């Protein structure tokens with residue numbers, strides 16, 4: 001791998017177990033990445049796998065999604081993996097939409113579920 005891959009990992013509460021399992025199943029690749037996560041997601045990832053290097057921003061509802069959006073706008077994130085909960089209304093839904101929008105605006109790979117996230121990392125492992 002020529003340069004460290006800068007990956008943002010975010011999960012809504014109902015999807016946090018999926019995120020921890022995803023990180024465990026891809027630990028060999030993720031240990032080579034610079035990971036940025038929203039606060040609670042990042043804490044759970046670190047607790048489950050202390051070998052991973054996780055930079056934590058604020059919790060999503062307190063501005064963390066916007067902080068990650070700003071990193072994308074500044075060119076500091078290579079891909080976004082965001083396990084969204086499609087069944088629960090979110091008080092910070094506008095922030096969630098804004099984060100997804102910036103990933104599209106800046107044309108970075110964005111996975112909203114495990115199946116697509118697996119494809120992003122599979123592509124990364126072949127590069």
Ligand SMILES: O=C(CO)COP(=O)(O)O
Pocket residue numbers: 010011012013037038039040041042058059060061064065092096
């Ligand atoms: O709410 C989130 C994304 O919208 C995630 O934030 P936490 O990781 O702090 O729970």
